[in-house]
Amino acid sequence: MAETGNTGKGVTAGKLAITVQKRLSRAQEKVLQKLGKADETRDVVFEEMVTNFNKQMGEGSKLQRDMKAYMVAVKTLHEASRRLQDCLADMYEPEWFGKEEMNAVVEEMIEKEMDNNMEDTDTLWLDFHQNITDNSMLSIDSYLAQFPEIKARIAKRDRKMVDFDSARHHFSSLQKGKKKDEAKIAKPAALLEMAAPSWAQGLLSAHQVAQTNLSYNQAEEELGRSQKIFEELNVELQDQLPVLWDSRVGVYVNTFQSLANHQERFHKEMSKLSQNLNDIMTKLDEQRQIKKDGAAAKAGDKSEDANHSQAASSPPRGSESNSSDYKLPPGFIYKVKAVHEYAATDGDELELTVGDIVLVLAFDNPDEQDDGWLLGVQESAWIRNKDISSKGVFPENFTQKL
Secondary structure, eight states: OHHHHHHHHHHHHHHHHHHHHHHHHHHHHHHHHHHTSSOOOOOHHHHHHHHHHHHHHHHHHHHHHHHHHHHHHHHHHHHHHHHHHHHHHHHOOGGGGOTTTSOHHHHHHHHHHHHHHHHHHHHHHHHHHHHHIIIIIHHHHHHHHTHHHHHHHHHHHHHHHHHHHHHHHHHHHHHHHHHHHHHHHHSOOHHHHHHSOHHHHHHHHHHHHHHHHHHHHHHHHHHHHHHHHHHHHHHHHHHHHHHHHHHHHHHHHHHHHHHHHHHHHHHHHHHHHHHHHHHHHHHHHHHHHHHHHHHHHHHHHHHHHHHHHHHHHSOOOGGGHHHHSOOOOTTEEEEEEEOSOBOOOSTTBOOBOTTOEEEEEOOSSGGGOOTTEEEEEEHHHHHHHOOOTTOEEEEGGGEEEO
16 A cells, blocks of 8 residues: 555656656747747747637627626616516505495406506516527527637647747757767777777767667657647647637627517517506596596585575575576586687687686587587676577687686
8 A cells, every 4th residue: 555655656746747847848948939049830820810719709708798797787677677566566556546436347457457567577577588598698608618628729739839849949959969979979089099999999889879869769759749749739720710710700690689689579578568557557547537527526516506505595686686696508517717818710619708707508419529629608698698599619728617
């Protein structure tokens, strides 16, 4: 067990030493290249591909961030819309409009419509958020997921290129050194010739040649291996980067087309729900108006009954009663006072002067009444002639109800 542990530590230490040696060798090679003492492998086309890759990755990351911010905004707006709908639901009280006096079925329908409208609105927001997530957000995430792996391979390719340059320079230096060693071996030193017999000089020369050839062969193998690794990575990236660069257009088209389609569908459905809500509010206002008009009519009937009672109990006052106490014409509804002058433009119209009192009469045929127009006779003419033949129509907004 102890021996196995020591072996594992030895292997780890060996790998660490190799890694450190590679980093030192690469750093040394880069320094020599910057100082101009070693040439550097350059590929202008590949460098342009890397520039495009970095630009593409930056644009994609920004699109992802902005899309996430948009999703957060959609969710926030959904929550705000839901709170507003809940507020409306809490404030809506049928009792405001006289629940006891109104048609309970109508009120129930209004409540049900409003509840359904709120539920549909909430569902629409949820579907909108989910559709954007499924069709746009996930597409962007998948698109960007491939960038880290390619970025790591580009970095690895750069390291292997430095290794290739280092091996190439090392091999070149050994080639130059081998030529020098061969020249030295051909001319042995005088001291070595005098110190060793002739048969030993041959052995020494052979040993030096063998050592030189061994280093040379090792450097050549290392150069071949480094070149192969570098070229394999280089070829793969040269094939992959242009395809990735061209794919960005399709991703952008699909993303924004999908987003636009979902937005169009969402706003179209939301406009329908908004119109439904507007219709519901209109119904509520109509109910309120009906109650208001009913209360006003009751108050008018009570006032008229009081006037009739007072008139019946009051003694006659001779000629003074002609202008204030008289029998009302048939079909009388109420009195109005002219607040604007109106010049009749047709034979069936009634001319008004500011201050005129007009007795409003009911139409013989209600279908003949136009919106905003009333039928009446001048009070003075009725008191004087007791005849409604001078009656005529006049605009309601030129008078004030008494």
